[in-house]
Amino acid sequence: MRIVGIVDASCPGHGGDTAARLMGAAARAGACGGGAEASLWCMADGGPAPRRPWPAGRVVIAEGASAAAGASGHCPEAPLKALEALVREHRPDLLLFPADRAGRELAVRLSARAGIPCSLDVPDLAPDGDRLLLFREIYNGNLEAVFPCETPHILTLRLSGFEPAAPFADPEIVRVRAEAGGDAPCVCRNVLVEAVEPEKGLEDAGLVVVCGAGFASESAMEQANALAGALGGVVAGTRPVGIDGRVPPSRIVGISGTQIQPRLCLVLGASGARAFAVGIYGSACIVGVNTDAQAPLFKSCDAAAVCDAGEFARALTDIVSSKGKRGGADARDPRRMSQG
């Protein structure tokens, strides 16, 4: 089976660890049916070729093919054209992208152009005899489905579940020059990037205080900010809280927001609907607070209190403050939270 991991050197999340985990996933997929011939395709801009430890024995660097190569600042047309050409030439059985925004867009568009089916947001793969199975959450995370992964196939993978592959000491590096221009419809024509405002999300937070609809008043958010400040964490919210503007959209936790993996997740005043709970399952420790002893939230928790979330937050803030030290999970100034 020919398996290719694909990264875009211009994408902030497509660094060495992403490439290594993609190749780790390739190794898992290759365990079915006689092994895999795995390689890495790196979409690079026109500048000096990226140099890094490569986690694959064969690396194809497509120069001038990164999404940032166009004059508009972000143009998926450049990597798409290069990928179409590479797919025609190499005919891989599996094409693996990271399941981020850039990866999803490239995967679907390449699927449409190359006529190869695609499956998105796949957290795991498993060989089953000679065939490969893929797993996906469906029904807003209420169910997990097993799908057959017929080849050829394009996948975007949630990479946290895959072990990174080790770097190769002396990989074969192949450089190709991406086609330019052409008559294909440019998907980003007439685009002007005016400004990019960096925005730190929740993915790397070590401690997260999540506010539910039962703890989302103005005073509740102040308490949540104070608690997060004392603990050295960040404040997030369920989708209804985000939609009401209490937390920025980048701080929404759940199937329609971010799926977090902090050391400690403190959930205040949320019922624990599955669409939200899916977003906190990756947490090492979940502590929930709700006045309803029957709240579904508690099924997801390691520890819980049945009491008023506001009074709990105030008391816990006092305790942590009196101990005189922060948790050090993520020492962001919580006052920045409201600025997005």
Add this chain to the structure above:
Amino acid sequence: MKRICVCFKVVDDFDEVLPSDWDEAGGDGPDLAYVRRILGDFDEAALENALLVKDAYRALGIGADLTALTLAPGYADHILRNFAAVGVDRTVCLETQEDLRFSPERTASALADFILGGPPPDIVLAGLMTPPGGSGAVPLFLAEYLGLPCVTEAISLTPARDCVAVEHRVDSGICRREMLTAFLCTIGNARRSYLRVPTLREALRAPAPAIEHVESKIAGSRGGLKPLSVRREDRRRDCLFSEGADASDHAAFLYERVIKEALL
């Protein structure tokens, strides 16, 4: 005259499903016949943002025509009947007997066939993703089939005379682009996400809802996967409930037993 087309989906409210029905779901999902039907979260935001774009064009003295397009909505009359009152000019339901739950390519193909059969739209909006498949692939396939530039995860759109300023989320943050029409835009967690509710006056003044039902024949057979099996993953953890008379006791208990260790 600007033409706006918003693609949306009516879905089951999964919060109303009995836990036992999830646990016992066989085949490719549970029987949801008894569950309330609602607009998909992101699709509701797409509809509201389409109305905001229409309002903004009107404020600029530019006419705008808004078509709301859906595929196989099932029972949705209680949702669609208010569309005319809030400003939707045309509501179209494409009908098919095909099971398209896990077929984003074929869903997009049906939508594209209808759109390409009429006057070309200036702006196409769609929600970022919709269950049960929830992959978010439909709008991207649709952009490809329509040959349109695509902006993903918009949080706001501000039309001007010669372009539309779109703020949208990218992996590195929020990006503002000025798009010349025509383009497609997916709506994510937008600044305005709830669909407006018509006032009584608007409801009385609106024309009687005329919802067009159009049979959709989707060409070809490619696309879509059937699940081999589904299951409800048991994510339950052994929960330690705190003891105490009031919130201070609970906080002290959990701090000593759990939180302190997690902070180290």
